[in-house]
Amino acid sequence: MTTEHPDLRRRPVRDISTRGSPRATLLDAQLSSAELRRARGHGQLRRLAHGLYTSPDHLLEEDSAALETLHALTSGSDRLVSHATAAVLQDMRPGRLDAPFHLTSPRAGSRVRRPGLVVGHRTDVPEQFTTETLGLPATHPAWTFVDLCPQLNGLLDAVTLADQMLRAPRPEFGERGSQLTSPEQLEAAVAARTASPGVRLARNAAHLARERVDSPRETELRLAILRAGLPEPSVNIRVRDEQGRTLFQPDLAFEDLRVAVQYDGHHHSDPQQVERDVARAEIAMAHGWIEVRLTNRHRAAGWQAAIRKIVDALRAHGWRPDGRIRRL
Structure with a gap:
């Protein structure tokens, strides 16, 4: 009777699980070169790049291969x-x-x-x-x-x-x-x-740079305002009543002059948003604020149309220019 001995070269390597690692790290973990080759052959390790490996269970989500590769490149x-x-x-x-x-x-x-x-x-x-x-x-x-x-x-x-x-x-x-x-x-x-x-x-x-900026358009408009030599507006502050209740929150605000600037993007065409915008403007007016509403068409020629509207509102509340234009 012939006794069959298992071919150890074909046997999976037990308990191989590693996040992205270089080959040298795997060999230091008491794997031999032959075992590393067997692990690859049995799908226990997957090659990420030359000399970089990971366990397949770490490759389940988008970008996971890139994350594992980075882990292998930085490990140790x-x-x-x-x-x-x-x-x-x-x-x-x-x-x-x-x-x-x-x-x-x-x-x-x-x-x-x-x-x-x-x-x-x-x-x-x-x-x-x-x-x-x-x-x-x-x-x-x-x-x-x-x-x-x-x-x-x-x-x-x-x-x-x-x-x-x-x-x-x-x-x-x-x-x-x-x-x-x-x-x-x-x-x-x-x-x-x-x-x-x-x-x-x-x-x-x-x-x-300022905190509380909600969109690239707000950044762009704020820099245009500064270049025009206007006072720097505050960003997304809460305007409150005498009891501390929030009345509205303008994109940009010249607080001392009570001028609010709102940039209305595409989402402001939604009927419900239009109603909220009108209600906000009414609240602002009732509390002595002028609201300047701007849309994408006011961006032309470096926001020139927007600057004219803002200047008119500031002048209406007593502001006078000092003639300076900032170079940013």
Whole structure:
């Protein structure tokens, strides 16, 4: 009678489960090269890129392969996800998380050499500007903002991004979470990057950025108002009555002059929204405010039509220009 012995070369490797890891890490975990090959053959490991592997159970959702690859690239190292990759990871900019991935290593650290997969950067990032996002080591959003500035399309683009980062989600709109950074963190990140490319743009944008800005159009309009030499309006403040009850919340407000500016986007054509807008205007008028309502057609020629309407309202409440035009 012949006794059959199992072919151990075909047997699955037991209990293989790993998040994105480099080959060296798997071999350090007491896997042999042969076992690693068997694990791949049995589908217990999936190759992400040359020398990078993960368990299939970590590849169930959109972008999961990219996350696993980033985990493998940063695991056991001092590398940080940075630049455009960190911006997508942290919802600073829209887009898919995809190669080539941007990674920052310390100046004295090892250089990442993976053409097509990694864009490597070398700089020393202070600990206060590092964070963890989705389990990955990354540059803090404030630091990432400075990294992005050389690729942004001028001051408006930079201030729009900074405004978005400073905006806290609004529960009344069903939003959750927290703001990506604070004005203080943004200013500190700029101050720490004196010799970085794009730092001048970052500095100017951080100076002009404001909290509570709800849309890029509000940023664009606010900068046009400043360029025209008008007083700086407050952003999305709550106008209250003498009992402290909220009356309305304008997009922009010249509080001392009681002039409110509302930018009506496409959603304001909804009949129910129109009713709310009319009721808000009536409340504003009843409490001595002038409401300036603007639409997309007022954007033409650098918001010139909008500026004329705002100036007329400000003058009606006693404002007089000083003749200065700000250069932003």
